Amino acid sequence: MKKICVFTGTRAEYGLLYWLMKDIEVHPKLELQTLVSGSHCSPEFGLTFQRIVEDGFHIDEKVEMLLSSDSAVGVAKSMGLAVIGYSDSLNRLKPDLVVILGDRYEALALAQTAMIMKVPIAHISGGEVTEGAYDDSIRHAITKMSHLHFTSNDEYSNRVIQLGENPDRVYNFGSVGLEHLKRTELYDEAEFSQSIGFPIESDKFFLVTYHPVTLDSSETPEKAFEAILKALDSFPNYKVIITYPNADDGGRKIIPIIDAYTANNSERVFSIKSLGQKRYYSAISHCAAVIGNSSSGISEVPSFKKPTINIGSRQRGRVLADSIINCTPSMLSISEAIRKCLSHEFIKSLDVVLNPYGDGNTSADIIDVLVKSSVTDMKKFYDLPEFKS
Known part of the structure; x- marks a missing residue:
């Protein structure tokens, strides 16, 4: 063998x-x-x-x-x-x-x-x-x-x-x-809520994963993530699930910001170190949008017919589906991108999105x-x- x-x-x-x-x-x-x-x-x-x-x-x-x-x-x-x-x-x-x-x-x-x-x-x-x-x-x-x-x-x-x-x-x-x-049986809304111990409603929460940008010195992890949180505060009717960043240099600076934001908004915000693949893909299937700069937002999320808000320069250069909205790491740009992805016109366009990744x-x-x-x-x-x- x-x-x-x-x-x-x-x-x-x-x-x-x-x-x-x-x-x-x-x-x-x-x-x-x-x-x-x-x-x-x-x-x-x-x-x-x-x-x-x-x-x-x-x-x-x-x-x-x-x-x-x-x-x-x-x-x-x-x-x-x-x-x-x-x-x-x-x-x-x-x-x-x-x-x-x-x-x-x-x-x-x-x-x-x-x-x-x-x-x-x-x-x-x-x-x-x-x-x-x-x-x-x-x-x-x-x-x-x-x-x-x-x-x-x-x-x-x-x-x-x-x-x-x-x-x-x-x-x-x-x-x-x-x-x-095609092969993973995902959680329905109630099962997913129970699995994380946090109540969610489909299409009424954002899934957020932001990793440090390791080459662009103008996009500091703390400043960019604070801009994300300020933008999220502009949409108080949507809950937020945040996963921890990866172990790149600068990632640990984001973790206390996540923890503090979660503690101050415990009714609306849930954070977790890792969802695991079944819960992560289940979260994608139920969320209103995926927000951050993870590669999964580029290669996998389009197949779920869900919008991706791709922030900053980390993923610049990748082939993108039409469901992906690029924005700068500023509160105003992120807020405008979120408003766009929640519009009736954009949501309707997701039905015909093709994923270039297979x-x-x-x-x-x-x-x-x-x-x-x-x-x-x-x-x-x-x-x-x-x-x-």
Whole structure:
């Protein structure tokens, strides 16, 4: 059996990988290995590795590497700790292939470790652009260390090829997270309210997730998030569910602001470190709008026929569905965007929105490639025809 090691370092990433992991686990020709790290192991961010266990997965390796720091220096040092831990884990697991999704610094640390240890990498969601975060550079760096590439649309496939990857190893299967639309049984309104212990009414609450912008110094996390909260106060008839930010530098500065806002508005506002994938997608299905700068607002929310208010520069450069409204991180701009998304005209337009990230039939296609592909040979740089001498 081919040993496939799936890496996850954050709650969001695990939510996207869930069905792919389930399918690898039951495939007769594949053996699932799990390597769990990053904020999954942090009490500050909810110890979300416990959710992985509750979902029935065995965690083969758990690497604690996240320093309790809110600085770039802390992130860089955490990456160093990660490399030390990952090298031991890969040496014990001896996988035939490592699956890495996205663009996180924990993932970069694993990619460079796997490259040195000659473990082939299958990379999911390469070729995308997020100009406001250093994740953008990380994503492209992981592409150059990977052997198989599973992208989410043709534009991203072309960009991976432009980076010098062989077209025969680049597959546009759509966003793996959209598997939840067809395969995850979501909570109805009453079930969801009971699951979080907070009463909600469908289409009468906002789902908010805002992450720090790591490249744009003009968009400071505290100032941007305060602008979001002031904008939300302009819509007192709507409740608010806020999830914690990720573990990027600057993220911890947002947490006390969330906690204080929740405490001062306990009848209207609910905050949580992590909803988990079922509750998160259920929240999307019932909310009036998703507000913030999470990638899920770009790639998954459009399929729910729900509006996304995309704030600031973090996701700048991604392919966008017509259901996404961009705005600056100012109270006035966010308020105007929310008013637009609540208008009868905009709500009606959501019925015909098409998601450029696929239709939720991704996992089986990826599995087929993992089973059939041989990636033991050395990589060669692929020159685009127009640049060949």
